[in-house]
Amino acid sequence: MMATTACFIIVSRNDIPIYEAEVGSAAKREDAAQLHQFILHAALDIVQDLAWTTSAMFLKAIDRFNDLVVSVYVTAGHTRLMLLHDSRNDDGIKSFFQEVHELYIKTLLNPIYLPGSRITSSHFDTKVRALARKYL
Amino acid sequence: MAPAGPRFGDAIFANVERVNAELFTLTYGAIVRQLLTDLEEVEEVNKQLDQMGYNIGIRLIDEFLAKSNVSRCVDFKETAEMIAKVGFKMFLGVSASVTNWDADGTCCGIVLEDNPLVDFVELPDTCQGLYYCNILSGVIRGALEMVSMKTEITWVRDMLRGDDAFELQVKLLKQVPEEYPYKDDE
Amino acid sequence: MAAIYSLYIINKSGGLIFYKDYGSSGRMDTNDSLRVASLWHSMHAISQQLSPTTGCQGIELLEADTFDLHCFQSLTGTKFFVVSEPGTQHMDNLLKVIYELYTDYVLKNPFYEMEMPIRCDLFDINLTQAIQKDRVALLGR
């Protein structure tokens, strides 16, 4: 069962979005995408405080907006994987984050990739969308 | 002549001090990254990597000779086998094979079965002209020059560019005879 | 006790790049050592030409009344030679150890410029240890 609404972004350590994807099954709407990203950015402050209170990477749901929930995963280097969603599937979300995390590590290890810069690889995008279909 | 079988290289590698390949791979990555920043043009980076390899090669050859205990190779064919079977194994822990000899035995291909330099690498669109492993061609060129062989080395296959292997073409340009320091006309 | 008098390293163009005196009986100044190096470089080359056998790699051992001179030339053309008390054994092994130390502490040093005189503390330290070890080994026999 796929989430109808889901927006996924990766935010660098310096609070700059380096990857975005609308991954829900609902019809894509430009204004909705903007709203989703706005909500996710607003949640960054909460993440900032919460990240120092636990050594876990998966912070679960940390914020909500109407019936939408913000789940967050913070990597060792404080890159944040953030998902806005309407599903209630913590296990799926955790698996999604973990696998995207591994893709992110592989991207980061590439010496030619500058840490904190936009992830432009279309292969990365394809793989993230496939993971979203599998887990969300 | 010491035997240049594959196990000979394994035995040397087993006996030398080793480090985690990730330290090596990441350090090489940091070098390539520095060059891309300093030189901007991919073509210039290729040249600099080759030059750095050459600088390494002219030093590394003595280590190769000292620790492998091999003596002078009888011909270029034996030299190529030595690089592939002993050289790559001794330094990088990987095997390579020699293929594609030309008729007069002065040009061949060295195919790497593994390549620790590229473990994490993917070339983005902006770096498509980069020969990421160009340091290797410089190393071989430098090392051979120190034992009187002038060579020209080019990549004929590069997995980072979508090929099915890493293959260096090694072409012997000329074998400089050992110089007698006191020529009659001097 | 068998003793090593001195060690020389000559680059491929015949320049003396390293010299260490371990107590020769006759004192040598810098000029003397430079002269020995260049003389040996020439003699070594001439010996290759004079040799009746093809592929001769030059003189490996010179025996005199008061000293022996053992020489090792790498395939890259660098010559290492020790002058020792006559009859000192296993000098070829020592030369090989010195060659390895050279590849470690000279050639892997980013501040060493190829073909130039060797000024590397670590090379000196390890060389001294190797030569001491050699002396101990000789005493033990």
Place this chain on the structure above:
Amino acid sequence: MIGVSKMKPYTNVLDRPLSKGKLEVSLSAFAFLFSELVQYNQTQVDNIAELERRLEDAGYAVGARVLELLCHRDKGNRRETRLLGILSFVHSTVWKVLFGKVADSLEKGTEHDDEYMISEKELLVNRFISIPKDMGTFNCGAFVAGIVRGVLDSAGFPAIVTAHFVPMDGQQRPRTTILIKFAEEVLQREARLG
């Protein structure tokens, strides 16, 4: 053709499994590469401070990547949130993976609360290196200092990290101490976390 059957077909880096960190190369290969890193950077600078900074930058690129990789692979996706935790991660996990051994010591500075020192009798990168007299106190360990700073900074512990030779009683060679001076915000956060 020999060996061709062993060739792996080309795959995108994202499709390959993450490195297990078990492969090795010879120390010599690394030493020659590192020596060339130093030599190249020498051609790019006018003074020793600049050379140190450039080696540190190269190390930083390694450290930033190593943090993310090792927390995932060797620490089971646990982040370090406390000062002593991250220091011990550097001293133990990072050192073990990169240099094959845990660092010789990790100490707190005696004079300043914000200073810590990781010391090594013989830093791997310095194994074959003799510093010429005219380069004074320069230490190629600047590269390792950069790795440490890359790990710390990325993990949210900004610090100034420098490498120093420290003479040792009865030893011919000085050891190298990596001096870590944390930014004020790090100590303030530590105090807050209690």
